[in-house]
Amino acid sequence: MALLEVRDLTTHFRTDDGIVKAVDGVSFSIEKGKTLGIVGESGCGKSVTCLTIMGLNPKKMTISSGEALFKGEDLLHASSSRLREIRGNDVAMIFQDPMTSLNPVHKIGDQLGEAILLHRDVTKRQARARSAELLKAVGIPHAERRLDDYPHQFSGGMRQRVMIAMALVNDPDLLIADEPTTALDVTTQAQILNLLDRLQEEFGSAIIMITHDLGVVAEIADEVVVMYAAKVIERAPVGDLFRKPRHPYTWGLLGSLPRLDTDTERLVQIPGSPPSLLNPPAGCRFNPRCAYAFDRCRAEQPVLEPVPGEAEHLQACFLDEETKERENRRLQAGSLAEEAS
């Protein structure tokens, strides 16, 4: 059984302008000890998906449906007290911005200790010892002494390490990391990615990594979900996604990356910008920006289904396989850009 299985998850927000369909029928699953990457541009619903699973959306404005089965238990229909037990204990989250997700007026040691005291029956002294141990595990020098420091005394990378330590205090089975390295420099990012890798080996947690950086996904994910305008448009093992992408949007994403290992004069550009989720386009959500769209794409919504002959690779696109094979070859050869421009 999968550790977490999300089925047909839908989250709608009520706003003054109408209902925003932030997540619309998303399904995926993740096994123990694996890493799942969720990629997409800002506003595609990747963060909201995870906030919904964790029950962190404002209740009054949210309508959610579907199922999120964590070890067989549906998190969407769990009571708030049960959710409080699960959060921080079985499932933990690392947020994007280490500058704002720590409380500036409390000592690091107290903030770490709080997470332990809430879930474990231990003394303050034991909690402190455990905090120090974790700070050491995430590579902060002089861990004992730094427990009494405030967040402002740490640099950005150090704060992100503290956030990771905080997420790990109770050995969670699932770690949700929402853009954990976006605010960091490349050398620090490399440190944090190495750290996550090492900790996953050590603690055996599953990781859901939300990011817009395909490079990061390529380095750490086992399986990738690509989201566009609140829907999953492609899902595949990491190797297949990069070698045999099936959806025109994925081609656009891959082609628009300037890369160190290839030489292209022009980048593939996806014209226009993502649609409003208040009033998404009819049919395939990507059709107004898609160079390959035909009549069916404008009328019917494609369903996420396996690529013929590949059970693990799912796509939501009507384009015929022949065209896909051809365009994919051109993408890999770096010649997709010339015509698109």
Next chain:
Amino acid sequence: MAEELLVVEDLKKHFPITRGIIFQKQIAAVKAVDGVSFTVNRGETLGVVGESGCGKSTMARCVMRLLDPSGGKVIFDGRDITNISQAEMRPIRREMMMIFQDPYASLNPRKRVGFIIGEALEVNKMGSGREIKQRVQELLDIVGLNPEHYNRFPHEFSGGQRQRIGVARALAVNPKLIVCDEPVSALDVSVQAQILNLLKDLQDEFNLTYVFIAHDLNVVRHISNRVMVMYLGSVAEVAGRDQLYSAPKHPYTGALLSAVPVPDPELGRQRKRIVLEGDVPSPINPPSACRFHPRCPRFHEGVCDVVDPPVREFGEDHAATCHYPLEAWPLTDAQMRGAGEPVAS
């Protein structure tokens, strides 16, 4: 061909740290930029990379004279502009424009797009009201926006479109040099590609010269002819793009290159990353001699922390400031650490 448009010599910018309210006394200085020299040739793009806090933006602001340098020289188009007055600076300003990082904060939300783009034309009295309007609409068209959007406000545009407005504003007065300070960092990848393509097309069309500041090495490689790597207020390495990316000499450049995630699962996982320890030190009290020495995998005690590293030339247009430059690339971690005697310079 290689005609110099901008020459910067030993540029310094120190921000004083003072103590006391009435009798202020300088107790230290943040050495944001400390002895940076480079040249930019007409029609080329110089990419500037480095981590946050390495002084790339301060350097750009000094070059634009938005900040007054504490030392050194800035020569633009054959004229020393380091110490000239603001009044003398004004006619030169129209020849050097800037594109900013944040497309939300850099456009006045209360002004219409037509005014924002046309303001520089108006200030410089470059035409009547009607001519300016015509020019602005032409500019909107050039950067790929609808000329009918002339009367809209910035909030009616998306991030990518706002950045296009920023580009149009910079282009308005036909500048010779455009300094782009992280112009695509705040944008999504697909939109980032649109802006990068646009900047390239404009350069070909109007023979522009760019100083392109970014922290993303992939982006810099894509757009630059030459690249300068900065570390803690000084230049670590300058080289032609292909040399820098295929044969870096400075260990810091090597570490940066190896830290960039490669969007290719097989290649990315085979590759050995050189992970630097620790963080960038404070520019208030930078490490002695070579500023990179506390984090450098090739650190040699008694040399790197005592003797200022020499600027070493490697063929034409490739220089690195290091005692123990890299012999080859790529290197394994062990090779990176083992280095012979310093080459006498």
